Amino acid sequence: MAATSGTSPARQRIAVIGAGAIGGTIAARLDAVGHEVTVTARGENLAAIEAHGLRIKGGFGAHTAHVAALETLAERPDAAILAVKATGAVEALSANRASLAGVPLLVVQNGLGGERAAARLLGHERVAGGISLMAANSLEPGIVTVTATGDTIVGGTEGARFAALLGEALPTSETPSIEGAQWTKLLINMVNAIPAIVGHSVQDVIRDPGLRRVMLASMRETARTGLAAGVAFQPLQGLTPLLVRVVAYAPRRLAQQVPLRIKERLGDVPNLGSTQQSIRRGQLTEVDAINGAVVDAAVRIGLEAPVNAALVELVHEVERTGDFLPPSVVRGLA
């Protein structure tokens, strides 16, 4: 994976679809380095961005971006970035389809294959995949707090274009295999479900030995499924292919170093994880695209992923009721 500093060929017209935690940060940073940025947003978020600008603070510094904000794009940009949750991708792309015709697009999304789904829907191949390794909270309209910095990883068709563009604004790397990188990120995203079920921060959940045990069990299922399916996991944030094997097969005492290292990387500012943020906003979560993707991949190759299946059900229960569950419910899973 090559680090990219990028050069600024010219001011470009960039559209960011979904100005939430990740899209808001990317949009504000692109504005800060001089691009002409338009974001799509809706409701209170749109009103706040129109009234006060898009404000980011935390790890990448403070910046207020006075960007154009619309519900849907009105014209074709030079390049576009989709940063909505997997649950909103079809709706957001369909609403902006005309403006995205033939436009290079980067899909920054957790889960597997978001860029392929977008390419199918748009009917063109100029779509790159992106993974964000930062952690950001967006709980107040128009305001994003970056709680931990991290690279944005891009790859696939148009990967080099977006590595150059984003490299001007944020730490960015290009991966030779977006699929392998998405699987490694999927393993990292096993930190998302349990905080969303119990309502605690990711760091507090990993500190709890009983919850960490269940998280590790879900990571083991992810690593074993990916390895059995022949995935070439790409190194991300120190999570090397060797460590993926440790997660899959080493004794628990050794393997639990992986979630503990993820906690260290997330730093001291409590991070809720994007799944819990959806719950707190009363929205549907991406759990089907994260833990559900592991269950589906396991089934396709004749394996099972019972811990992930149970976590999917519990997240859906919290989505339905809006009430977090006692940690004992999760501790019983492994």
Ligand SMILES: NC(=O)C1=CN([C@@H]2O[C@H](COP(=O)(O)OP(=O)(O)OC[C@H]3O[C@@H](n4cnc5c(N)ncnc54)[C@H](OP(=O)(O)O)[C@@H]3O)[C@@H](O)[C@H]2O)C=CC1
């Ligand atoms: N937050 C984080 O720390 C990280 C998130 N990720 C991943 O990045 C992706 C984006 O997540 P995140 O930024 O957290 O999500 P957010 O929910 O914070 O942001 C998505 C934004 O898109 C808006 N949106 C959704 N659909 C539309 C639409 N049709 N038109 C206009 N706006 C729309 C949402 O508005 P509304 O609220 O009205 O739905 C919201 O403001 C996800 O796949 C996530 O898993 C990856 C790494 C870290």
Ligand SMILES: CC(C)(CO)C(=O)C(=O)O
């Ligand atoms: C790793 C983590 C938890 C960082 O916030 C993430 O990717 C997410 O929230 O979706």
